[in-house]
Amino acid sequence: MASLQDIGMSAAINILSAIAFLVAFAILRLQPINDRVYFPKWYLKGIRGSPTHSQAFVRQLVNLDCKTYITFLNWMPAALKMPEPELIEHAGLDSTAFIRIYLLGLKIFMPITVLALVVLLPVNWTGKSLETMQNVTFSDIDKLSISNVPYGSDRFWAHLVMAYVFTFWTFYVLYNEYKIMANMRLHFLASEHRRPDQFTVLVRNVPPDTDESVSEHVEHFFCVNHPDTYITHQIVYNANNLASIVEKKKSLQNWLTYYENKYERFPSKKPTTKTGFFGLWGTKVDAIDYYAIERAKLSQEEEAERKKVISDPNTIVPAAFVSFKSRWGAAVCAQTQQSRNPTIWLTEWAPEPCDVYWANLAIPYFELTIRRLLMAVALFFLTFFFMIPITFVQSLANIEGIERVFPFLKKLIEKPTVRSLIQGFLPGIALKIFLILLPSILMLMSKIEGFTSLSSLEKRSAGKYHLFVLVNVFLGSIITGTALQQLKLFLQQAPTEFPKTVGVSIPMKATFFITYIMVDGWAGIAAEILRLVPLIIFHLKNTFLVKTEKDREQAMDPGCLSFAISEPRIQLYFLLGFVYCVVTPILLPFIIVFFAFAYMVFRHQIINVYNQKYESGATFWPDVHRRLIIGMIISQLLLTGLLSTKQADSSTPLLIVLPILTIWFHIFCKGRFESAFMKFPLEDAMVKDTLERATEPNLNMKAYLQNAYVHPVFKGGDLDGHLIIDDLENNPLVPTKRNSNRSSNFGSGRSSDVEL
């Protein structure tokens, strides 16, 4: 067990590395050449431009003004300066709501920390149970924890009372936060400009009709059942194939540009490539000619596919975007059941045009339920049995295995340095690769489950990741052993035994988690702000692919907040806070530092860097709230288990009340607020409609809505955002700025993913 000195040492190392990251960031971000890496948001907003050419060339690349280096932390107050309403306007409600989770952590844990340090620390410290015991090794941290209180002591009443106080305080803060968030969302929806999704409903599972096309069928159905409000609809084409051709063409275009640039810079040597796999083998050909021909071929193919998609009735998917004259009409249609068969004519709020996940719009009900069943089973196995294939791969990936598969590498491997490197490196690599791939696996699973918007995909992935973190990081660290072993333990022990087994180990793991918080929470967050990977990629692209100013814009990758990965990781900190606030209060200040630091860093990032792909209006908040409640219940059960092993059994009935109250609180909050995130109240819809009718009586809604929901691949023949902008700018009714900001990233993968 680590002593206070060890912890101090670890803290020093982590603080130093965090400072190193911050200094590096301070230096790099001031260089004009990196401007597009550290301030891409402002470029996308059109507020910031490239350095003017009137300056000296060197000054365009390097900042020589020494004064600016001295105040290297001045981004912190700057990040905090922007007021919240402006932040919502600037970065969207999703991002603002996301960083409020960190703020929520501060709100919950600051008073708890003060109270815990003032009350519980002295109670534990003066318990002196450990010192009187013999043959027990303990550290200073343990003396500050509940372990130091003697068995059956009356001092446990202090912990019990504090558990109640902390729970009620958390209720209070959570309730207020949910309320604020619900109002913020409704205010956001109410104050938004006119957007197509406000008037549109996504209709899925249009039943087949022998006499009518999908389009006619949809039109007739809604003309009959919503006669006063229906205005128009757009059918959905299955353009998945076309989209992949366009994507392929774009990659070829990149290679072509690369070789053209190369030839331009070194005109002496014509670049060549090989036709085989990744240009590694095959016939040697002239690269520029080769890629030009390939691109031309693909262009033809694309043209043919495009014609096929539009003309072939089989590519029309049984789904449609139905638009209404008023928000009221759309709200009514989205919230009601249309047909007597509730699995056809399914209506829901249409996601934002750039939030639509097009590939999933046409899954029939039966298939959908089968997919969900399979994915639920898969998630179970992934969570509890993922170590089995990894162990298997690890057993293969030893030196002998490599030598057998790749005999030609034998000589290289036999060298002592290489050999020791491989031996030290290989065993962990399979696990590491799995953990890096995990978010993508989970996202793929969510996609298979058939959700129709990117925001809901992210939400579902976050739920899966949360389960994984809970089982494999939290429980896995406490009960050392694989998840499979835990599962066995859980199944073979009485339900009342499990909290005891885990609860007993809790105080012993405090130092481990303190170190974890410092490594992952402090240094990890500082690394986040440095954006090393996007920095390198940008400079690579800038060197090889960029010809024009427009290319440079494309090379810029602002990335975005990845809710699916970041949120479950924040939840882990909340969970640690809830669990240790009564048991080992000394852990709390470390969490406070994490929340405060992360809040500043991510506020800076959403102001200057990230560019969200879509705006869902903080629909994820109910999930955040639910997972916080789960964390609270886990902590309460573990505390019950821990205290019952401390011969403080009389506290059990009192502690059991807490999870019941927490569940009640959850149900209460759910009823009170959740629908604000699901439904759009008719009252608000009516107010907006009335206002709009008064201010713009001659608005042509039909023209406005006609082409709002077109598969991005039809918006100008390129998945790239700029053509969309051109397209949209021709339509004076669409608010171009917002859309251009968001859609420019459409189709590009998440890039600044934070891995576990």
Add this chain to the structure above:
Amino acid sequence: MASLQDIGMSAAINILSAIAFLVAFAILRLQPINDRVYFPKWYLKGIRGSPTHSQAFVRQLVNLDCKTYITFLNWMPAALKMPEPELIEHAGLDSTAFIRIYLLGLKIFMPITVLALVVLLPVNWTGKSLETMQNVTFSDIDKLSISNVPYGSDRFWAHLVMAYVFTFWTFYVLYNEYKIMANMRLHFLASEHRRPDQFTVLVRNVPPDTDESVSEHVEHFFCVNHPDTYITHQIVYNANNLASIVEKKKSLQNWLTYYENKYERFPSKKPTTKTGFFGLWGTKVDAIDYYAIERAKLSQEEEAERKKVISDPNTIVPAAFVSFKSRWGAAVCAQTQQSRNPTIWLTEWAPEPCDVYWANLAIPYFELTIRRLLMAVALFFLTFFFMIPITFVQSLANIEGIERVFPFLKKLIEKPTVRSLIQGFLPGIALKIFLILLPSILMLMSKIEGFTSLSSLEKRSAGKYHLFVLVNVFLGSIITGTALQQLKLFLQQAPTEFPKTVGVSIPMKATFFITYIMVDGWAGIAAEILRLVPLIIFHLKNTFLVKTEKDREQAMDPGCLSFAISEPRIQLYFLLGFVYCVVTPILLPFIIVFFAFAYMVFRHQIINVYNQKYESGATFWPDVHRRLIIGMIISQLLLTGLLSTKQADSSTPLLIVLPILTIWFHIFCKGRFESAFMKFPLEDAMVKDTLERATEPNLNMKAYLQNAYVHPVFKGGDLDGHLIIDDLENNPLVPTKRNSNRSSNFGSGRSSDVEL
């Protein structure tokens, strides 16, 4: 353990008692004097009248036609003759759906029984494991059960395969039944005559407004937010106090009539009564004068209260019935969220006027959640700890205790016969009283939970009763011991151990459950048709209270199907069937007989006797389906537990798949059908509206809806139904027949409750 002979004996006794009941029924029902007890439904329908006075007086009372006695079972084919559509028309969809549960039991278990008897019985019989074992007592029943298969035998594959076959067959039947029921309901709703509740939405939690009255506030809100469809609304008065006065007055009126009749028959002696508690002590007074004065007093009080309710704005409850021009408008309003605060302006389909539970319309959201929390906790304690107070009462209720409290009874008690009677009788009486009161207690709990319609109250009570039956009858019989002991067992054993513990005991309890089925299912159902309690009460009333033909009509108590009590009891039979179909298939024929017999009896009862208080359109079906699924899952888990103790562990993974499939099947069915029981599709609403507009273009909807939802106490100053009929008959737009049928029972307690 009972042998086959014991079972045969028990069967003979129960069959004989069932036949005795049936013969008694056959004789009694043919007497004209009992006509109103056994055929009240037809009187209420107005099809059957009292025997004509032209006949001899004796023939009015006793049936002397011998021929009619010979065919004493002819009610059975008669009960089956009425086709289903006519039955729905005659008895309502609720009743028809209810007896379909018995039919469902036959559909599920008939093929299962055949298959189980043909396949599993020989497999078990030839297992011969019990005969080879020594020191084991076993019966013939056990030889037919899974106990007879040797440990680790390959024969278990037969049980495994059968478990799959039975599960899939049940899926198939349940799916079809859900489908039929959903179509039946939608067809019922579509083919119904115009009814006020089709156009009306119940709005609760109208927020207070300082400037407007509730009525104005409601009108303005819906005029603004549903401008095209809103037509009128009715406010709700808090008339609970008035209703209790009216109820009291009615009881006084009964006493008055009783004494007047008495005086009329024996004019020599003026009847007297005592003023104290139940006329047992106090001053002796002239009974007729006394009750006449008391009634007059109450009449004044009632008048004053009536004025107060109407004039005092504080008696107006923040709830209202809002009516719309079209069914479409009502469907939209009921399914959408009105306000940004989802706890105010709550809208839901209005229940039928006579389905409204008026006392619960004005509970604010926060209070509601608190009430539900408290009731959930109370239900837990009631289910698991109910034996504690009963044991306590039992310990008090012994001879010595009685002598201490009532010393004057000492002499009476000391007599040997009385003494032995009390000693044999007392210990069980507390439990028996509790079980008789249980449904009322559960109903009271549901009322406290704040549901607003009688149908939802019944549904909730059924859920609670199901839990009680599951824990205390099913599990309590298998693991002998109180629920509290079971709870301890459950908490102290590993989750995998519990199914084993219970599963092992399952085969041993087969004979017990066979006897239970015969007593409760066969003889109990036969007793149901005899209607002994209503028969006695009718004749008592007829003797003492009836003066006019109208009085006689009131004395008639048709009773009704009590969903809250009967449905959970049917579920127990389903559960037994699911559990034993693989383990001890010989139990199945007994269940089949129960289902078939009960189907006939209840079909007869709903045709000739019961008169439902309300019509909810089979909204309870999702509950029935869910509880069947729960039964299936329990049976599958127990089978897994049982087989794993039989050293057939290799079957565990295969058996674990079954509950997962069952849960998936439930989710699938829920998504596919449930909303048919919750929501009214806009398509159907539109069709009905259009049709109506075409056939009756000049209908005055406002007049039709104006007074549909008036507290029954205002409908003529008497809770009694006849005045309601008068009232409604003046309004030519309201279909009087239906309403009169239903409302005539309003306010009267359930009377033909079947107790455990």
